[in-house]
Amino acid sequence: FKNNFAIYAILIASIIILCIALFVTKETPGEKVDTSMFRVVTPKEALRLFDEDKANILVISTSDCAATIKYVDSLKIAQAKYSYNTYYLNLDDVEKDMKNYEKLLDKLDMEYNFNSKVDKFSSFMGATPMTVIIKNKKMVHGYIGTMSVDTLYTITSLYGVSPNETN
Numbered sequence: 001f002k003n004n005f006a007i008y009a010i011l012i013a014s015i016i017i018l019c020i021a022l023f024v025t026k027e028t029p030g031e032k033v034d035t036s037m038f039r040v041v042t043p044k045e046a047l048r049l050f051d052e053d054k055a056n057i058l059v060i061s062t063s064d065c066a067a068t069i070k071y072v073d074s075l076k077i078a079q080a081k082y083s084y085n086t087y088y089l090n091l092d093d094v095e096k097d098m099k100n101y102e103k104l105l106d107k108l109d110m111e112y113n114f115n116s117k118v119d120k121f122s123s124f125m126g127a128t129p130m131t132v133i134i135k136n137k138k139m140v141h142g143y144i145g146t147m148s149v150d151t152l153y154t155i156t157s158l159y160g161v162s163p164n165e166t167n
Helices: 005-023 043-051 066-082 091-107 149-159
Strands: 039-041 056-061 086-090 111-114 117-120 130-135 138-144
Touching: 039 043, 043 056, 043 086, 043 091, 056 066, 066 149, 086 091, 111 138, 130 149, 138 149
Parallel strands: 039 086, 056 086
Antiparallel strands: 056 130, 111 117, 130 138
């Protein structure tokens, strides 16, 4: 055994690596954000939300963001339960309309603290998912990350996104 220790160690390490490769589950490659219950908008359409008198919720992400894929369930449940529309801007498509995208960035001007850095909310673009509440023609709330159904209820109620709630 002592003479062949290196061979046994390599053999055992190879078996362990093979087992890990075979039995560890991975995310499904190519999984995309399910936007079937959302109103997918272009940068120009997202800008129009700032012209409306009513409050709206806008989610900004990329189509393959793992956190957003998980967040969608909470968004769908809250949207169905509290009767409002969720608008979704896919960052993968913004290069088709950079002029309006830059105008949108100017509108996302709330001060925000993200990872101990304080700056305009738009400066963190790319950190997804981003949830924005637009009311009275301006951004009134922003959050980077996922939220539970209860938290979504709280913010949509607070800002009057849900038609069942008072403005």
